Amino acid sequence: MNGATPNPSVASLQARFGAAIGRTFVSCGDTIVVVARERSHDVLRWLKETPTEAYDYLTDLTAVEYRDREHPLEVVYLLWSLSQRVLLRVKVELPKEKLLEVDSIVDLWRAADWLEREVYDMFGITFRGHPDLRRILMWDTYAEGHPLRKDFPLRGRFSRAEQTRQALAGAPEANYSLEELSIAEAYHSVPGEMRERLGRQGRPQGVE
Amino acid sequence: MLASYVPLLILIALVAISAVAIVVLSHLFSPTRPTPVKHEPYESGIPPLGTARERFDVKFYLVAVLFIVFDIEVVFMMPWAVAFRQLDILGLGVLGGLLEMIVFVAVLLVGYVYLWKRGALEWD
Amino acid sequence: MGLNSHAAAGIIMSPNWITARLDDLVNWSRANSLWPASFFPACCAIEFMATAASRYDISRFGMERLAYSPRQADVLICAGRLPFKLAPVLRRIWDQMSQPKWAISVGACASTGGIFDTYAMVQGIDTIIPVDVYVPGCPPRPEGILYGIMLLQKKIKQERFLDPALRVERLLDDEGMFLPPAVVDEVSEPFGNSVHQTRSG
Numbered sequence: 001m002n003g004a005t006p007n008p009s010v011a012s013l014q015a016r017f018g019a020a021i022g023r024t025f026v027s028c029g030d031t032i033v034v035v036a037r038e039r040s041h042d043v044l045r046w047l048k049e050t051p052t053e054a055y056d057y058l059t060d061l062t063a064v065e066y067r068d069r070e071h072p073l074e075v076v077y078l079l080w081s082l083s084q085r086v087l088l089r090v091k092v093e094l095p096k097e098k099l100l101e102v103d104s105i106v107d108l109w110r111a112a113d114w115l116e117r118e119v120y121d122m123f124g125i126t127f128r129g130h131p132d133l134r135r136i137l138m139w140d141t142y143a144e145g146h147p148l149r150k151d152f153p154l155r156g157r158f159s160r161a162e163q164t165r166q167a168l169a170g171a172p173e174a175n176y177s178l179e180e181l182s183i184a185e186a187y188h189s190v191p192g193e194m195r196e197r198l199g200r201q202g203r204p205q206g207v208e
Numbered sequence: 209m210l211a212s213y214v215p216l217l218i219l220i221a222l223v224a225i226s227a228v229a230i231v232v233l234s235h236l237f238s239p240t241r242p243t244p245v246k247h248e249p250y251e252s253g254i255p256p257l258g259t260a261r262e263r264f265d266v267k268f269y270l271v272a273v274l275f276i277v278f279d280i281e282v283v284f285m286m287p288w289a290v291a292f293r294q295l296d297i298l299g300l301g302v303l304g305g306l307l308e309m310i311v312f313v314a315v316l317l318v319g320y321v322y323l324w325k326r327g328a329l330e331w332d
Numbered sequence: 333m334g335l336n337s338h339a340a341a342g343i344i345m346s347p348n349w350i351t352a353r354l355d356d357l358v359n360w361s362r363a364n365s366l367w368p369a370s371f372f373p374a375c376c377a378i379e380f381m382a383t384a385a386s387r388y389d390i391s392r393f394g395m396e397r398l399a400y401s402p403r404q405a406d407v408l409i410c411a412g413r414l415p416f417k418l419a420p421v422l423r424r425i426w427d428q429m430s431q432p433k434w435a436i437s438v439g440a441c442a443s444t445g446g447i448f449d450t451y452a453m454v455q456g457i458d459t460i461i462p463v464d465v466y467v468p469g470c471p472p473r474p475e476g477i478l479y480g481i482m483l484l485q486k487k488i489k490q491e492r493f494l495d496p497a498l499r500v501e502r503l504l505d506d507e508g509m510f511l512p513p514a515v516v517d518e519v520s521e522p523f524g525n526s527v528h529q530t531r532s533g
Contacts, residue, residue, distance in 0.1 A: 138452070139417050147451050154529060156451030160520035161513030163451070164459050167416035168423055169508050172254045237358050238431075239499035245427040250401055253421030253428075 007031035007088050009053055017043055022093075032089040040075075040092045041103035047079060047088070048108050055079035055088060058105075061115035063123045065150050075102055075125060094125065104130040122148035139170050270328050281316050285309065345494060355492055362406065362432060363485040365394035369405030369429060371422060374412030376439035376471040383474035393481055402429040407484065408461070411471075413441030414454040423504070426461040431499045434464045434488070436480055439471050445520065446470060449529065455520035460510050462502050 004026045010033055014021050020043060022034035035043045047055045059078040065071075077090040094100050104127035105112045116127045117136040124146035127133055134140055138147065143166070144157040156163055249256045288295075288309055297304025323329065345351065368390075372380060384390050384398075399405035402425050414422060426435070437457050440446035443466040445455035457463060464487060467480035491498055504510055511519075522529070 137417075144451065152451070154450055155522075159513070159517055160455055160459075161509070161516040163416060164419070164454065164516050165507060165509050165513070167419040167454070168460065168504065168510070170417065170420050172417070172421055237354075237493070241431045241499060241501045243427060243501055243503065245424065246430065248428070250403065250428055253425040255424075 004029060007086055009033075009047065009055075009086070009088050012050075012053065013043065013047075016046060030087060030089050032091060034091045034093060037092050037094065037102055040090075041105060041108075044077065044079075044090065044105050045108055047090070053081065054083050055081045055086075057082050058109035058111045058115070059087070061105075061112050061119065063119045063125055063148075065123065065148070067150065069096075069150065072096060073100065073123065073125065075119065077105070100125045101128060102126075103128050104133075106130055122146055124149065139167075141166075141170070267331060274323065274328065277319075278316070281313070284312070347492065347494060351492075351494060356489075358493065359489045359491055363488040366406045366434070366481070366484070366488075367397050367399040367404060368395055368407050368409045369402050369425065370398045370400065371408055371410045371425060372412055373410070373414050373418060374441065376411035376442065376469075379469075379471040379474060380409065380411045380438060380477060383477045388474040388478060390478070390481065393478075393485070395481070402426075405429055406433060408433065408435045409438060410435065410442045410457050411438035413439075413446060413448050414457055414460075415452050416454055417452075419454050419460055422457065423460050423510070427503070431501070434484055435461055436465045436467065436484060437463045438467045438477055438480065439469055441470075443468065449522050449526040455516075458511075459516045459519065462510075 006024060006026050010021075010024045010031060013033060014024075017035075017039060020036040020039035022036065024031065024033045026032070047053045057080040059080045060076070061078070062076050064074045064076060066074075072093040072095040075092045075094065077092075079088045079090060080086070081088075092102055094102065100123070102125060104116055106116065106127075106129070113131070114136055116130055117133060119125050120127065120130075120133055121135040121137050135142055144163075145152050147156075158166070249260065251257070288305070292302060292305055295302055295305035297308050300307070370377075370380075382388060384396070390396060395407075402408075408426055408429060410422065426433075435457075437443045441448060441453065442457050443463075445453050447470070449455065454460060458466075465480045465484045467476055469476050472480075502510070509516070
């Protein structure tokens with residue numbers, strides 16, 4: 001219901017960050033705050049680390065593109081405070097004319113790792129500072145684009161035959177992580193470019 | 209007396225014949241269509257990665273060996289149990305048989321207490 | 333080796349009473365002990381589990397032993413929608429199965445792509461592997477799956493081992509395709525309500 005009392009964090013945010021906080025509203029009992037893209041990481045860090053706010057649980061991280069094409073893309077952060085049992089929805093608007101980029105929050109909540117990969121895969125929004133930003137739902141070499149964008153056709157851009165051909169040529173083992181490979185002691189038997197990609201992630205103990 | 213073994217021999221012959229028949233008939237009727245992928249190890253539908261040789265905990269070996277030892281102990285107990293009533297050890301009758309088995313079990317019990325105290329029965 | 337390789341080697345062997353009896357024997361054994369290679373991507377798997385459980389019971393068809401290794405499997409039962417990402421896995425498992433092998437495609441998604449006429453789903457596993465029986469439904473009832481199994485049994489019983497077209501490994505061609513591209517495009521054409529679902533541009 002609109003007009004219900006917003007989450008008290010809104011007032012604290014406006015007091016602390018001032019101009020970086022955009023419009024706020026309440027929808028169906030959820031408080032929504034729009035935050036400027038440049039300060040998003042600072043705002044989220046403050047929300048997590050301040051004892052009075054203590055949003056220690058990242059419930060979800062997703063993105064929206066509205067049917068109204070003029071509307072910017074939105075990256076949506078759903079934050080939950082386990083101690084206070086309060087939900088806050090933080091949105092960052094990304095105008096489509098500019099670069100679709102936002103700061104990664106993996107250093108704050110580890111759960112953001114795969115959630116941001118999914119947003120990148122489906123919307124093409126890159127996250128600065130993400131340790132391993134690659135596709136997660138579609139395969140690594142998927143070339144048709146970002147499926148959940150409104151300008152992406154329902155059946156994909158390539159013909160069905162081409163999609164089948166690319167799917168059959170896909171190598172599923174290319175999606176292994178370093179932990180899995182070190183357990184299988186298979187680090188040295190993977191193709192070179194896969195080792196490079198894994199090398200960028202950093203190596204765990206036990207693999208020379 | 210040997211006649212009582214004839215059914216056993218017939219059984220052995222039938223088992224051998226059916227085993228051989230199954231293998232031979234399968235070979236005769238099997239369509240053999242070898243392809244390179246069929247010779248690769250199965251790894252849930254992906255090309256196999258790494259070797260199948262992995263190190264595993266020695267506790268499995270210990271349990272297996274201990275099982276063998278105590279299983280043989282039980283194996284020795286079985287004919288003793290069957291012939292128990294007819295035993296006449298040291299002129300003491302069944303008491304002698306019992307004493308003999310107690311000695312046998314006691315020897316193995318010493319070994320059991322040793323491995324228990326040494327921690328061979330620890331699983332974690 | 334085997335009798336069928338003699339036939340393939342060109343020794344003319346016309347069907348006679350002995351080959352007919354052999355066919356009966358071999359086909360009866362194969363049809364009544366079809367070990368399924370379970371490949372269950374999605375919801376139709378639940379119906380297959382129901383079919384395998386005690387009320388509908390595939391054990392009376394000799395199928396209670398699910399073979400998780402393709403070497404020991406006879407029939408690949410694909411129950412559920414197949415994403416493009418999983419397509420090479422299905423193809424590889426099918427390739428690793430030893431002859432004789434058959435495939436049953438359970439449900440609308442495995443047969444045609446079902447309601448998922450989208451960028452991510454294979455529009456019917458017959459674009460990837462040869463399928464013998466299609467079971468329609470979303471999901472099909474266990475009776476439907478059992479009917480599909482019985483149809484496969486009937487199909488097996490009609491096989492003649494002297495037939496050279498049987499037991500042919502249909503591998504991927506040089507471009508890595510199972511069917512020619514034109515055929516894949518044609519069978520993947522939208523139909524039914526999919527025709528109206530055209531979010532694009």
